[in-house]
Amino acid sequence: MAAKRESTFVNMLSTLLVITLVAAFTLGSVYNLTKEPIALAKQKKLEEAIRMVLPEFERLEAIKIKSDREEDSLQFFVAYQADTVIGVAINTFSNKGFSGEVRIMVSFAPDGTIYNTSVLDHKETPGLGDKMQKNKSDWSNQFNGMNPVSYRLKVVKDGGDVDAITAATISSRAFTDAVQHAYDTFLTYQKEN
Amino acid sequence: MEYIIIIISAIFVNNIVLAQFLGICPFVGVSNKISTSIGMGGAVLFVITLSTIVTWLIQTYVLNALGLHFLQTIAFIVVIASLVQMVEIILKKVSPALYSALGVFLPLISTNCAVLGVAILTIQKEYTLIEGVVFSSSTALGFGLALVIFAGIREHLDLMEVPKGMRGVPIALVTAGILALAFMGFTGIV
């Protein structure tokens, strides 16, 4: 076995320099290779969610509408069937989740009725809060067909009409809040159009 | 108000050890005595807060500014590891009293996943620098709290008759499970 290199200052410095350079170069190339698949995967997830929450459409228009409660704006996907709007899918979120942001896609019919919902991203507790996902339970179906004009978007405990997930009131509240967020912004959008 | 919510949620509701499973190694390793666990808690508080500030600045002004966010993991771990070393050296020179209290725990901290975990969480949650400081220091307080409570229980556990195979770490983990169950009671408060 060859002798180890001495721990002189020059040796230490050159070793660390070489290792970090090689690491940076490798990571840079891997990043470039995976950049496209990552973007595609994100895009695909979004498209799947849009298709899931909207009825069959001919043309989709993506716009940004300024949210009234946040600095940012929300992404709107307006679905057209022969020049008439048949529904609007909104990429919305709430920060009131049990562990951070809950991001969902919610769609409204032109009269403001909730058409369907789909969870995009959340970090809620597995087994409890994750029941908001369609593949875990049908909890979120209770929103479908409701119009927030008469349907109070709050969990029953807070005096609303939404039945919370058992033992996951906070997650349910966040989901409901995200729908409310989308609805408020949807009203602003309707006023402008 | 926002800060109070961050503080309560970080200490009790999303307790870093009992709900997020970060920093388990020191939690199981140095929780035999209350006095050592207080020392460890103090050292973690110091390092987590300091490293969150430094990593936040690096993320904002270097990684984000240059579009190098994919280097986050490697940059953070290098920064944290060097920071711990530096703190150790400076503490030894400047305040030998503090060093003798916290010093022995410092080398253990660089491999404590709670430090890197909190640094990344602060970025993920998109906190401002001040929110990040509040979040990281209260998370560290939550770590210290869990550690001290757990050490208190384990001091008594030593006097109990435990079946042979369960002695030591297994019974400690089961105890931690019951403690986690107790902490779940805080869920509704924020």
Add this chain to the structure above:
Amino acid sequence: MNQIQNLTKGFIKENPVLAQLLGLCPTLGVTTSAFNGLGMGLATTFVLVSSNLVVSLVKNFIPDKVRIPSFIVIIASFVTVVELVMQGFVPALFDQLGLFIPLIVVNCIVLGRAEAFASKNTVASSVIDGLGMGLGFSMALTILGALREILGSGALFGFKFIPGEMILVFVLAPGAFIGLGYLIALTRKLNK
């Protein structure tokens, strides 16, 4: 020591989680289902094998005093590779494992094997050692994940075979601690 022993020592006798009690954070954090446990286990195995390989290749060029920082940089690079590849090709699993992927860097098993084994042994032995330890780690995580999934939601790898509500607490944090406690006790019994 022959290579077969070298490979299998990590399974039960020196199992990184159940016998050496290393890497407990990801063990507890991601094992809400057998699939998540397996995914995390394989990601860690990849990092272990690659970092052991590289460390054993360059061990003679690295001066002793900068040994640890060099290893950390090597490990962190592989972790980032895993992070990027998973994000691109298995985004669903990446979302589930979340924070624990970057935290493979501070998993004591990886640095531990680099320091205790790869920096002293040949390339071939180091790779086999990494593979064995990684598989042992995956095994522990999959078993704990399966246990929690069966008891907590009556399912295994996502297929529900016991109808109705189960003992929910096993999917939650307390179940992780308690399940792991009993698994470690069982391993001790097997190792006697």
